[in-house]
Amino acid sequence: MHEITLLVQLVKMVEREAKANSLANNIDSIVVQVGQLSEIVPKYLTDYYSNVVDGTLLSGSKLMIETIPGNGLCHHCEKVFRIVKHKGKCPICQADDWEMLSGQEFILKEIRIRED
């Protein structure tokens, strides 16, 4: 659904970086990081990528996706745990009083340029 909107934003961001770094049309791939709890579906990013970048400076490039785990900090025992794996409950003390440290990101990590 809005994965396409996000991809359009991503292309705009890369275009701005390309201008700032004087990059030519030799982008091999880009790496994005998607938070596990961001409600963004990585499969849809991959499925729509080539359509969205067609005709732009990212045409023909690959999209690589890294997942950022959803980590919670337990307010009870102050341990960090994986929110999804432990279904929102601290595995050490079983409390469900925690704050999210990571997991909602959508980050452009890097642009990889072919140097032939």
Add this chain to the structure above:
Amino acid sequence: MSEFKIIEIKRSIFEDNDQDAEQLRQELKSSQTFLLNLMSSPGSGKTTTLMRTIEALHNEIKIGIMEADIDSAVDAVTIASTGTKVIQLHTGGMCHLDADMTRQGILEMGVEDVELAILENVGNLVCPAEFDTGAVKNAMILSVPEGDDKPLKYPLMFSICDVLLINKVDVLPYFDFDLEKCKEYVKKINSNIQIIPISSKTGEGMDKWFDWLREQVVNWNQF
């Protein structure tokens, strides 16, 4: 095998919209307009709540409403019947509004004479939560028939709001909606959120909502 040069960016894709939203908030500060982003599922009672709000506050505060829908002008026509300034934004299929679209609405409506602007966002608990519209505060409505477990199913929406109106409390006797449990679920995700149970049909509980709005408008113009 080609060599690669790696250019590190490490910036959020939402950054652009975030900056745009911050810029819009500064512009709203200059025009002394408090903008509220009102979100919910379709049918929860946003428009009815706005009608009650206009009725209660229109003599004290200059109000402007921006209606956002995929299509039609149903809500804008309803609001216009009160004589309040209102415009209809058509998102053309987009499931949410971002700062740029909000600014277009602000420009079209004109806010020099508007103290309280309310953006009635697209009825959707998923996408609107992800995009900062440039509003000063976010509010959402959850209605009793939708169920008390929605905070568990749509955590992002509940986590980004400053106020939660639990609407249609007049029909609590007819639904298995545990009000205290719902409040508990919400507070776990967002301990600072203010929860106000209301009925936009009967008017029950709405004074607290009107007072909150009054306070926000005063604070926005003061600091």
